Amino acid sequence: MTEDFHRIRRLPPYVFAEVNAAKAHARAAAEDIVDLGMGNPDSPTPPHIVAKMIEAVQDPRTHRYSTSKGIPGLRRALAGYYDRRFGVKLDPETEVVATLGSKEGLANLAQAISSPGDTILVPNPSYPIHQFGFIIAGASVRSIPYTPDDAMLEAIDRAVRHSVPAPTALIVNFPSNPTALVASIEFYRELVALCRRHGLFILSDLAYAELYFGDTPPPSVLEVEGAKDITVEFTSMSKTYNMPGWRMGFAAGNPRLIAALARVKSYLDYGAFTPIQVAATAALNGPQDCIAEMRALYKDRREVLVKGLKAAGWEVPAPEASMFLWAPIPERFRHLGSVGFSKLLLEKAKVAVAPGLGFGEHGDEHVRIALVENNHRIRQALRGIKTFLAGDNAAPTEHDVPAGAV
Structure with missing residues (x-):
């Protein structure tokens, strides 16, 4: 014992x-x-987001169970953000799910798509949940370089040829926690082409998309044509709107992966407290100053x-x-x-x-x-x-x- x-x-x-x-x-x-x-x-957290939360919580109808995959208005707001920011069209019904922060979403997707014996490719170093979400799910992790360049692409190709069984999925995280590296859209094009050839899912963590210091905003891998066929991307309200304790995030992209995540979540939670989701909707739809x-x-x-x-x-x-x-x-x-x-x-x-x-x-x-x-x-x-x-x-x-x- x-x-x-x-x-x-x-x-x-x-x-x-x-x-x-x-x-x-x-x-x-x-x-x-x-x-x-x-x-x-x-x-x-910006005052207009807090005010919307207070307004929503005063309505007793919001005190009941919420919706595991996120209220419809919130999913539409996230789809609107992707359209404005990246030029990516998402179906709020089948290609977006709200999560309790990106960390929970990654961990639950790991449970949904991996089994003991599966191999997942993860940059080293990387944010701990990228590796341990899959280890907890029983999968094995193979480390690859963390730089968005030819070294990573070559390591992915080598891993596919020499891993038994072949890897199921690849984690990418740019802008990166902890290294702060940023990927270019040209790198993502090569990455998507490589992963499509090898039948690899891409799981992208884009939590720091809005925290950049140059003139060019970091891209989304979903901007690449055909990426949605193999990719789910995780975003978060935590850093973008100073809402870390609110635990509000999203997964967006491939309908099959989104459905798998939503199904697992339906057994585990009833979604974030509705007033939090209402406030998050106001954040995405409201002023961005x-x-x-x-x-x-x-x-x-x-x-x-x-x-x-x-x-x-x-x-x-x-x-x-x-x-x-x-x-x-x-x-x-x-x-x-x-x-x-x-x-x-x-x-x-x-x-x-x-x-x-x-x-x-x-x-x-x-x-x-x-x-x-x-x-x-x-x-x-x-x-x-x-x-x-x-x-x-x-x-x-x-x-x-x-x-x-x-």
């Missing part, structure tokens, strides 16, 4: 737990920690942080999109690995970041830094980092973490 259950045995210890425990330990000691670890937007303001806010924070890190002696690439910096660990600390370096940074600089190992073994030479604090706090973090990097810090000091905290 002491052994873990089968599916639990397939999940490794949560990599972020060590850093989270050290962070909690520091805060319990009244230390002021600047938390740039979790991608948790700090700005409030809030998105431009949010984008400008993150761009300003990006400039402050990248410039400040460079001045401190830490060269970090400026991301083209997303709300993250994918920061290579400075050479003299690389032997510590991302968890050791993150703990050292927390202890010495009073700054929390996410260890790259949490996104896959090939992320262990990086840490992810989230743009989730205001510029005053970011500058405070930079002062701590500058002092830390200027000092003689070669190895982490062990925290006396309470038993059971990790």
Whole structure:
């Protein structure tokens, strides 16, 4: 009776737990920690969305069970967004389903389309649910390069030829969490052609579509002709409208995959609370100035942080999109690995970041830094980092973490 259950045995210890425990330990000691670890937007949800939620919740008819696949108006609103933004036509009845955030949608689609023995191709590093959603479902995962270029395309082709059984599906995530890389429409054209030849489904995570800093918005893979034959794409209200706690997302694309996801969901939930869906509809259909303001806010924070890190002696690439910096660990600390370096940074600089190992073994030479604090706090973090990097810090000091905290 002491052994873990089968599916639990397939999940490794949560990599972020060590850093989270050290962070909690520091805060319990009244230390002021600047938390740039979790991608948790700090700005409030726009007032017109909140107002619509309040209006809807005052109607007692909205207090009943909702619709698992999403209320019709919300699905039409998402289809309208795809038409305006990407020029992609979607049938709200058969090609859109609302999810409890993109994370839930990905996990439930994994349950719907994979079985023990199936192989799924997942970039490494990538957002944990991309891999573990399928591992929980019993499938096997084969890692491929995370860059949207020929290396990824060649790895996909090689995996199809050398995996037994042949892979069922491929995960892509651009703009990427954690790497912040962006794919071009030309890359997507090659990807769709390759996956159509090999009979591979494409599962695209587009949660950061509106968080970009250049003149060209990131494309959707569904813009490619024929992509809908093999593709489902996940989007989210969390980052676009500062609604992370509302848990509102979508899957859109191939009717067969959408139907499979909707069928699984029908057994598991009754959908998000109706007032949340009403408010999400208002967000998609209403004024979009809030998105431009949010984008400008993150761009300003990006400039402050990248410039400040460079001045401190830490060269970090400026991301083209997303709300993250994918920061290579400075050479003299690389032997510590991302968890050791993150703990050292927390202890010495009073700054929390996410260890790259949490996104896959090939992320262990990086840490992810989230743009989730205001510029005053970011500058405070930079002062701590500058002092830390200027000092003689070669190895982490062990925290006396309470038993059971990790």
